Amino acid sequence: MTNPTSNSPATKPLLATLRGERQAVPPLWLMRQAGRYLPEYRALRAEKGGFLALATDPDAAAEVTLQPIRRFGFDGSILFSDILMIPWALGQDLSFGVGEGPRLEPALVDHALDRLQPVMGRLEPVYGTVAKVAAALPPETTFLGFAGSPWTVATYMVAGKGSKDQSETRRFAYADPAAFGAIIDAIADNTVEYLARQIEAGVDVVQLFDSWSGSLSPAQFERWVIAPTASIVDRLHARCPGVPVIGFPKGAGGKLPAYARETGVDAIGLDETVDPVWAHASLPADMPVQGNLDPLALIAGGADLDAAIDRILAAFVDRPHVFNLGHGILPDTPIAHVEQLIARVRSTT
Numbered sequence: 001m002t003n004p005t006s007n008s009p010a011t012k013p014l015l016a017t018l019r020g021e022r023q024a025v026p027p028l029w030l031m032r033q034a035g036r037y038l039p040e041y042r043a044l045r046a047e048k049g050g051f052l053a054l055a056t057d058p059d060a061a062a063e064v065t066l067q068p069i070r071r072f073g074f075d076g077s078i079l080f081s082d083i084l085m086i087p088w089a090l091g092q093d094l095s096f097g098v099g100e101g102p103r104l105e106p107a108l109v110d111h112a113l114d115r116l117q118p119v120m121g122r123l124e125p126v127y128g129t130v131a132k133v134a135a136a137l138p139p140e141t142t143f144l145g146f147a148g149s150p151w152t153v154a155t156y157m158v159a160g161k162g163s164k165d166q167s168e169t170r171r172f173a174y175a176d177p178a179a180f181g182a183i184i185d186a187i188a189d190n191t192v193e194y195l196a197r198q199i200e201a202g203v204d205v206v207q208l209f210d211s212w213s214g215s216l217s218p219a220q221f222e223r224w225v226i227a228p229t230a231s232i233v234d235r236l237h238a239r240c241p242g243v244p245v246i247g248f249p250k251g252a253g254g255k256l257p258a259y260a261r262e263t264g265v266d267a268i269g270l271d272e273t274v275d276p277v278w279a280h281a282s283l284p285a286d287m288p289v290q291g292n293l294d295p296l297a298l299i300a301g302g303a304d305l306d307a308a309i310d311r312i313l314a315a316f317v318d319r320p321h322v323f324n325l326g327h328g329i330l331p332d333t334p335i336a337h338v339e340q341l342i343a344r345v346r347s348t349t
Contacts, residue, residue, distance in 0.1 A: 014075040014142035015204050017320045018244035018267050018288050025348045026313065026321045029076030029144070030338070032328030033068040037335065040067050051096045055081050058128035065133045069141060071335075072342060076142045076205075076322075077133065079198070081126055083148030083209055086190050087157045089123050091116030100161075107160030109172055113183055123194060127201045134202025145203035147195055149210035149249070150187040150228040157183060166215045173224065180224075188228045192235045199240045207246040207269070208232065211327075214251015221255050226262050233264040246290060250327060257282050272297075272326025276315035288320035293341070295330050301337040309344045 014027035035041055041064055048054040055061050064080040084102050088094040090113075092104040134143055147153075156162060158169040158180075173180040195206045213225045233245050248269030249259050260268050260283050270279055270291035279289060297308040312323070323345050329338075 012075075012140055012142045012204065014322060015244070017322055018142075018205055018246065020286060020288060020320055022318075022320045025346055026316070026323045027075035027142070028323040028342060028345050029074045029078060029142075030068075030325050030329050031078065033072075033074060033078060034064045034080045035329065036331035037329055037333045037338075038067055038071070040071075051082070052094060055085075056122075056125040058125050058132055061125070061129040062132035062136065065129065066136055069137065072338060074141070074342075076144050077137055078144045078207075079126070079130060079133070079146060079203065081129070081146070083146070083153060083211070084156055085123060085126060086147065086153055086187055086194060089118060089120050089194075090157075090186065090190065091118050092157060102156065102161065104156055104160050108158045108183060109160070109168055113179070113186060120190075123197070126194075127197050130198050130201035130203055142205055143203045144205045144207055144246075145195060145198035146207040146209060147191045148187075149208045149213070149225065149247075150184045150191065150232075151216070151224045152210050152212045153187050153191075154180070154183050154224075155212050157187075166212050170215065170220070173220065184224060184228050188232050192232055192239070195232075195236055196239050199236075199243050205244045205246065206236070207248055208265070210247070210249040210252075212251070213249040214253065218255060221252070222258070225249060225252075226259055229259075229263040229265070237264065244288075248290075260284055260287055267320075267322070269324065270326065274326070276312050280315050280319060285319070288322065289316060290322040290324045292324070292326040295325050295327055295333070298325065298337050298341060299330060299333050301334065301340060305337060305340060306344055309341060313345070313348055 013023050017023055017027050044060060045054055048060055061080045065077055068074055069077050084094055087104050095103045097103060137143055155166045155169040158172050208229060210225055229247060236245055244266040246267045246269055247263055247265035250271045252259055267288035267290055270289055272292055272294035274292055276292060293308055293312060297305050
């Protein structure tokens with residue numbers, strides 16, 4: 001899978017890396033790079049009046065997606081949207097309260113899935129955004145689409161909101177695995193269609209965000225993370241051959257090697273708690289990895305930031321590597337520190 005080192009200008013470096021080609025200078029993008037740390041984003045969100053209004057306006061969402069590319073020239077552009085678009089399309093009401101995080105109603109802990117009335121047209125603006133961005137990106141920039149993974153999406157659908165330990169959803173899964181399995185299956189089925197439509201509209205790569213996978217025991221991780229992810233990846237590969245799928249099971253820790261072996265993902269994202277030296281030694285030798293700078297190191301800046309960057313670069317020098325954060329960029333991140341990060345990574349020789 002791994003090819004000789006290359007930085008050919010005729011290719012998209014990030015896409016080539018995810019297909020197994022090691023780059024002399026690792027390609028770079030940041031999770032949540034289109035967002036609240038940018039003044040141009042804050043101005044546009046204030047104008048639109050809220051997150052959902054912004055995310056469902058293709059012109060505005062495309063503008064947000066392109067803002068960090070114009071400012072920083074990242075190698076990858078991540079679609080501006082949200083992991084809860086699938087529950088919204090399945091019939092739950094989605095809202096974003098100020099300082100409260102997302103809410104879904106009715107919560108499925110006390111409302112049957114089959115009583116929801118799907119409104120799949122709610123996803124159409126996302127495909128419109130993709131088409132607009134794909135037409136505007138520089139030719140060397142890889143366009144990434146995404147969706148939430150079934151387990152993480154299900155935690156919001158069941159509880160109606162986020163939580164620290166996903167206790168309500170974990171209890172539900174143990175108490176009624178058949179009902180919970182139906183929720184997982186519905187999410188997986190619609191995620192395949194959703195990602196395939198993003199690909200058809202113009203994205204080059206897709207990422208599955210499993211932000212809450214770290215809360216599960218090994219057996220539950222196999223059942224509710226690995227199995228549905230493998231199903232999605234297998235069907236996407238069949239429908240959209242050649243399009244890489246990145247899996248990002250945040251918090252998986254020691255379960256990462258099993259996830260890498262069993263899901264079929266083309267690349268694996270690592271959160272900031274993962275030792276990159278351990279990851280390099282433990283993951284399949286030819287598998288591209290993505291990550292895994294601590295977002296707080298980016299806020300700290302200075303010598304600590306440089307040292308953290310250098311450690312990650314050294315750990316992954318012999319495998320295909322996409323430099324990224326271990327989770328999303330934080331709203332109070334100084335723009336100067338992002339510039340420092342880019343300069344440090346791109347000074348690699």
